[in-house]
Amino acid sequence: MQPLTNRSQAVNRAPLTWWERIYLPAIIGGLSITLKHFFRKKPTINYPEKTRPFSPVFRGLHILNRDEQGRENCTACGLCAVACPAEAITMEAAERLPGEEHLYREEKYAARYEINMLRCIFCGLCEEACPKDAIYLSETFAPSDYQRKQFIYSKNDLLIPHPEKEPEAYKKALGNRAGKNEVK
Amino acid sequence: MFLSIDLIYILEKLILIVIIVSISMVVAMYTTLAERKVAAFIQDRRGPNRAGPFGLLQPLADGLKLFFKEEIIPMFSNKFLFVLGPGLAMLTALMTSAVIPWGSKLELFGREISLQIADINIGILYVFGVVSLGVYGIIVGSWSSNNKYSLMGGLRAASQIISYELALGISLIALLMVTGTLSLKEMVLQQQEGYWNIVYQPLGFFLFLVCTFAECNRTPFDLPEAENELIGGYHTEYSSMKLGFYLFAEYINMFISSAVMATLFFGGYDIPFLDESTLPVNVAGVLGIVALFLKIAFFLFLFIWVRWTIPRFRYDQLMGLGWKVLLPLALLNMFLTGAAILFFDK
Ligand code: SF4
Ligand code: SF4
DSSP states (O other), X not given: OOOSSTTOOOOOOOOOOHHHHTOHHHHHHHHHHHHHHHTSOOOOOOTTTSOOOOOTTOOOSEEEOBOTTSOBOOOOOOHHHHHOTTOOEEEEEEEOOTTOTTTBSSSEXXXXXXXXXXXXXXXXXXXXXXXXXXXXXXXXXXXXXXXXXXXXXXXXXXXXXXXXXXXXXXXXXXXGGTTTTTOO | OOTTOOHHHHHHHHHHHHHHHHHHHHHHHHHHHHHHHHHHHHTTOOOOOSSSGGGTTHHHHHHHHHHHSOOXXXXXXXXXXXXXXXXXXXXXXXXXXXXXXXXXXXXXXXXXXXSOSOOOTTHHHHHHHHHHHHHHHHHHHHHHTTXXXXXXXXXXXXXXXXXXXXXXXXXXXXXXXXXXXXXXXXXXXXXXXXXXXXXXXHHXXXXXXXXXXXXXXXXXXXXXXXXXXXXXXGGTTOOHHHHHHHHHHHHHHHHXXXXXXXXXXXXXXXXXXXXXXXXXXXXXXXXXXXHHHHHHHHXXXXXXXXXXXXXXXXXXXXXXXXXXXXXXXXXXXXXXXXHHXXXXXX
16 A cells, blocks of 8 residues: 555564563663753743733734824724624714814714624734724733623723823833834 | 650650651652652643742642542442541551651750661561551552442552562562661661662662552552543542542652662661761761651652653553562572672671
8 A cells, every 4th residue: 555644654563672671771761851851941931920922913902092192093984893704893983072072083983892802813804994093903912701791892991091191001002013003 | 664664755756756747748748749840840841830939839739629629428338448548548658657767866955866766676577567558548448439440440459569569578588688687777777887788789679669669559550540541540439638648648658668768778867978976966867867868859759750751551561570570580689699698608
C-alpha cells in the first residue's frame, strides 16, 4: 500500500535486546529529559499581573468614542448594526434637544446602544462601517463573568471616559488608537 | 524497678512524639505542594502560585477543601470497616517514625535528650512489621467499599506488597550481614565512623529503592490506584477527609521511607567529611537533623521526579519484575555479600 504521508514509519517489532530489557538506561535517559525541562524557562504568563502584549491591530472590546470636547460621536445611523454579521448591536435613536449640544455632537444620538459580547465575533466591521469615527475596537478583551446578561454591554460600559473631566482615563482608553480612524 | 520510671523521661518522650508527628504531617503537607510544583516544572508549567507567596499556602487550601467536602459513605458498605480503613493507613504510616533516629542528641535544661523516640534493638524489623501492616488499611478500605474497582485495587495492593516485600527483606538481609545489628541508631553510629553503607551495598540499595517505590504505591508501581484503569482504585468510593487520609498516608509513607533509606544507606544524621565529636553537642545535634532532612528532601524529590517521568507498569510486568528480576537479584546480592564477608573475614 502507498504510504499516506511521507512521515509514516514501520513499527519496530524486533524483540528487545538485553540492553533494552534492563530498562535502566532508558529510565535514566527519561529522567535527564525531565530534569532538563525542570530548569527550563516557563512560557506561562502570570495573567492578571502580566498581560500578553497585543498587536496594534488586535480587535478587542468596543469603545464608543467622544470628540475633544467630550461629546458623543455616534449619531445612531445604524450602519454598524447593519454591517454586523453577528447581529450583536442593538440601538435606539433619540433627537438631541436644545441645550444638549455639549453632550451629543450630532442632532440625533443613540439613547440606547448595546452590544452583546457573547454574539460579537470581534470582526471589526462595525468600526469600518461607522462614518462618524464613533466606535472602535480596543486592545482589551471582555472579562469573564458569572451571568449571561452581564455580557450585554450598555452605553455606560462602552463609552470612553470624558476627555476633559477624566483626561488620564481617556488617554488610557484611547491607547495608541488615537487618530487611527482619522486617516481617511 | 517499675516504679522508678522517671516521669520527666515520659514527658520528654511525649513531647518528642508530638513534635515528630507534627513534623511528619507538615513535611507530608509540603510534599504535596512539592509534588504539584515539580510536576508543573517538569511539564514546563508554573504550578500552584496563587495561595500565598509561591503558593506556599496551597496545602492548607487543599486540606480545607477536603474538610468541607461532602462526606459520602456508600449504602452497601460496611460502615465500621469503611471508616477504619483510612484510619489504619494513617496510623501505620505515622507509627514507623518512632524508631528512626532523627538526630544524635540535644542538651536542654541540663538533660541529655536522645532524638529518637524508641531505640529498640530490633528497630528495622519493627519498621517492616509496621509498614507491611499499612497494606491492611488499603485492603480493609477497598473491601468494605463494596465496589469492584476498589476491590481490584485492594487485591493489587496486597499481591504487590507480597511480591516486593520479599525482595526488600532479602536486600535488607545483605545489609544486616554487613552491619551486624538491627538497631537503626547503631547503624548510624557505625556509618559515622566508617563509610556509608551505600559503599558496601550499591546493588542492595538499588533493590531497596525500587521496592520502596512499590511499597509506597508510587509510580511506576501505583497499580492499586491506577486512575485510568481503576478510576482511583482502592479509594474510588472515598470522599472528604477520609480520602485525604489515604492520600496523606501515602506522603507520610514516602517521608518515612526516605528517612529509612537515608538512615540505612546514607549515614542517617551523619554529616559527610566532618567529625561531629569536635563540635559542641547541641550544634552537632542540630546540624545532624539538618543533614538528615536534606537527605530526606533529596529522596522525596527523587520519588516525585520518577513519578513524573516513568509511565506505569502493566500488572503482569509488575509481577514479572518482582518475582523474576528483583527477587533473584536480591538473592544474588545476599550470596555475594556473604561470600565477600567470608573471603575478607570482616
Ligand atoms: S466587531 Fe463585528 S461582530 Fe462585533 S459588534 Fe462589531 S461588527 Fe458586530
Ligand atoms: S456607532 Fe457609528 S455606525 Fe454605529 S450608529 Fe453610531 S455613528 Fe452609526
